[in-house]
Amino acid sequence: MKKLAVLTSGGDAPGMNAAIRAVVKAADYFGIRTVGVLSGYDGLINGDFQELTVQEVESLASKGGTFLKTSRSAAFMTEEGRKQAMHVLKSNEIEAVIVIGGEGSFKGAQKLHQLGMRTAAIPGTIDNDLDYTEFSIGFDTTLNTVLACVRKVKDSGCSHDKTTIVEVMGRYCGDLAVHAALAGEGDIISTPECTLSFEDISSRLQKKQQTGQSNHLIIVTERMYDLQKLQEYIEGKLQISIRTTVLGFVQRGGEPSAFDRVLAARMGVEAVSFLKSEQSGAAIGIKNNRLIHVPLDDLEQQKADKAANEQLLSMLLT
Numbered sequence: 594m595k596k597l598a599v600l601t602s603g604g605d606a607p608g609m610n611a612a613i614r615a616v617v618k619a620a621d622y623f624g625i626r627t628v629g630v631l632s633g634y635d636g637l638i639n640g641d642f643q644e645l646t647v648q649e650v651e652s653l654a655s656k657g658g659t660f661l662k663t664s665r666s667a668a669f670m671t672e673e674g675r676k677q678a679m680h681v682l683k684s685n686e687i688e689a690v691i692v693i694g695g696e697g698s699f700k701g702a703q704k705l706h707q708l709g710m711r712t713a714a715i716p717g718t719i720d721n722d723l724d725y726t727e728f729s730i731g732f733d734t735t736l737n738t739v740l741a742c743v744r745k746v747k748d749s750g751c752s753h754d755k756t757t758i759v760e761v762m763g764r765y766c767g768d769l770a771v772h773a774a775l776a777g778e779g780d781i782i783s784t785p786e787c788t789l790s791f792e793d794i795s796s797r798l799q800k801k802q803q804t805g806q807s808n809h810l811i812i813v814t815e816r817m818y819d820l821q822k823l824q825e826y827i828e829g830k831l832q833i834s835i836r837t838t839v840l841g842f843v844q845r846g847g848e849p850s851a852f853d854r855v856l857a858a859r860m861g862v863e864a865v866s867f868l869k870s871e872q873s874g875a876a877i878g879i880k881n882n883r884l885i886h887v888p889l890d891d892l893e894q895q896k897a898d899k900a901a902n903e904q905l906l907s908m909l910l911t
């Protein structure tokens with residue numbers, strides 16, 4: 594293999610740059626040239642490429658976001674768009690593609706593999722919603738950002754003896770909420786996997802307030818509730834005043850944690866080694882601190898153990 598391409602797709606995640614850096618350095622080690630694709634799958638279709646040297650990526654490990662930029666590409670969802678991308682790849686003599694992204698991007702990678710392109714995928718998403726791997730790049734950094742925010746919200750909540758609701762990202766996965774509640778001393782948590790009704794939340798809170806404490810922390814995953822209505826419901830039921838904070842984009846940016854940088858380095862090197870051995874169509878993951886390859890076609894069947902199980906949650910969060 595003489596030339597490979599790397600792209601970032603979907604939501605940006607801290608550590609994506611560190612993964613690109615590792616890919617470029619590992620490829621260079623094997624004498625392979627790396628082309629960076631700008632703006633995810635859109636750049637693949639438009640031939641928006643930039644040759645990457647080791648010197649250019651050397652100081653990127655600590656930088657948040659993705660310097661290649663990213664997109665949610667409507668064009669790549671079409672067969673025509675994907676055919677065009679294959680044409681562009683072939684005419685640029687690119688023999689393999691590394692996709693860094695989340696579960697949507699992985700579906701795109703799977704399609705490239707099915708069209709005959711040598712492909713590997715690296716999990717880069719703050720949501721940690723890819724079940725085959727214990728961790729995706731970006732999750733740890735975002736969790737730490739969420740914790741820093743929760744700490745601040747709690748300071749004000751405690752000072753005013755007010756209960757607070759914090760909404761975190763995660764799309765349809767509760768990992769960020771669960772880990773933030775465990776590490777940030779949350780009192781009530783509601784996630785897509787274990788959803789509480791307005792009434793459940795309010796009655797749990799009422800029970801907790803009967804102990805005399807009035808500054809509780811409720812953590813919920815995004816997309817689940819109309820938060821204004823949830824707040825008003827609890828305020829009406831318990832005759833208290835509470836505050837709601839939606840963390841939003843602040844969670845996605847920022848310098849990647851050491852954990853994410855190391856994970857990105859390991860996965861980047863693994864993806865290049867995998868492709869160099871003439872294999873294709875796998876997602877790189879981590880299980881029991883060992884890197885794994887899972888065929889993109891089998892991702893649904895693979896389940897890594899997530900840290901928080903039902904028993905642990907019911908002991909610590911009810």
Ligand SMILES: Nc1ncnc2c1ncn2[C@@H]1O[C@H](COP(=O)(O)OP(=O)(O)O)[C@@H](O)[C@H]1O
Nearest residue numbers: 603604665666669670694695696697698700701
């Ligand atoms: N079924 C699919 N076939 C081809 N490409 C897809 C498919 N699903 C998603 N993609 C591509 O991956 C991009 C990123 O997916 P998205 O779900 O938005 O983010 P993430 O990869 O971070 O989960 C989409 O905008 C699209 O271009």
Ligand SMILES: O=P(O)(O)OC[C@H]1O[C@](O)(COP(=O)(O)O)[C@@H](O)[C@@H]1O
Nearest residue numbers: 603604695718719720762763764845
């Ligand atoms: O900023 P956008 O494009 O609306 O995306 C928001 C979504 O992106 C994320 O931050 C990251 O999700 P992906 O990694 O799947 O792209 C989700 O937590 C959130 O639901």
Ligand SMILES: [Mg+2]
Nearest residue numbers: 695696697718
């Ligand atoms: Mg996703």
